[in-house]
Amino acid sequence: MWIYEKRLQKQVSVDGKNPKLAEYILTQFGGPDGELSAAIRYLTQRYTMPTGYTKALLTDIGTEELAHWEMIATMVYQLTDGLDPEAYKQMDMAKKYAQRGPAVFPTDSEGNPWTAAYIQAHGNDPVANLQEDLAAESKARATYENLLDLSDDEKLNRGLRFLREREVVHFQRFGEALNQIQEEKHQRRVFY
Amino acid sequence: MPKSKRYKLLQDINSVSFAALELTLFLDTHPDDRAMWEQRKTYLKERECLIAEYEDRYGPLTQNSPGDFPWNWIDEPWPWEMTPGGDD
Numbered sequence: 001m002w003i004y005e006k007r008l009q010k011q012v013s014v015d016g017k018n019p020k021l022a023e024y025i026l027t028q029f030g031g032p033d034g035e036l037s038a039a040i041r042y043l044t045q046r047y048t049m050p051t052g053y054t055k056a057l058l059t060d061i062g063t064e065e066l067a068h069w070e071m072i073a074t075m076v077y078q079l080t081d082g083l084d085p086e087a088y089k090q091m092d093m094a095k096k097y098a099q100r101g102p103a104v105f106p107t108d109s110e111g112n113p114w115t116a117a118y119i120q121a122h123g124n125d126p127v128a129n130l131q132e133d134l135a136a137e138s139k140a141r142a143t144y145e146n147l148l149d150l151s152d153d154e155k156l157n158r159g160l161r162f163l164r165e166r167e168v169v170h171f172q173r174f175g176e177a178l179n180q181i182q183e184e185k186h187q188r189r190v191f192y
Numbered sequence: 193m194p195k196s197k198r199y200k201l202l203q204d205i206n207s208v209s210f211a212a213l214e215l216t217l218f219l220d221t222h223p224d225d226r227a228m229w230e231q232r233k234t235y236l237k238e239r240e241c242l243i244a245e246y247e248d249r250y251g252p253l254t255q256n257s258p259g260d261f262p263w264n265w266i267d268e269p270w271p272w273e274m275t276p277g278g279d280d
Contacts, residue, residue, distance in 0.1 A: 060255060
């Protein structure tokens with residue numbers, strides 16, 4: 001069961017309208033290493049994890065990713081809200097505008113729709129799941145670093161840096177869970 | 193199989209939570225209906241009591257519950273593992 005709190009995990013603001021930057025950031029909304037992929041990946045894997053603490057960690061991080069997904073949507077929204085259609089005309093974003101106007105829609109930066117093919121879950125192999133999760137956090141961190149390379153919007157960058165740091169923390173926690181699982185395989189429970 | 197106290201308590205929490213949610217949706221489109229607003233408050237109070245009893249007996253229900261030390265949020269069963277029977 002989930003409940004919704006009417007707030008962002010961290011407040012988001014932007015220096016000004018910037019549809020090009022919105023398009024780059026969109027990949028963290030509906031792209032392969034984006035926040036939606038992260039949330040669905042962890043919340044899918046948790047059912048078959050072997051211990052209470054791995055179920056807890058995937059539940060808690062998966063839930064936080066949904067909050068990050070909302071922050072990303074807010075960034076895209078604020079970068080494009082109220083923009084004159086003329087502003088879209090000279091860029092790829094115009095193709096998205098043609099299909100659905102200014103909707104914030106889960107695609108990658110190039111317009112490819114989100115797909116479950118971005119994630120994996122192995123019900124018999126918690127080690128494989130956690131290694132996938134570690135890789136996912138690394139790739140998401142790398143993506144935020146790419147976005148920070150591309151963005152000159154200082155207000156927005158505060159949000160991007162926060163989200164980047166969360167990837168680092170999640171990577172740390174997944175690493176600890178992986179170590180713990182691997183130690184336990186020498187004891188009563190055998191994972192492979 | 194007789195239902196455990198824990199399972200029954202969760203069913204009660206579900207019932208009153210669902211009733212409150214139904215009124216939340218209703219109020220989204222009928223914001224001026226005072227009677228339903230009052231009714232929802234009654235459900236929420238009842239829900240609070242049931243959750244307090246549940247957490248006292250079986251541990252935290254939400255991420256923001258204080259829980260016990262050592263940290264018992266990680267305890268099984270998780271919701272998808274819950275069965276109707278049992279001793280508690």
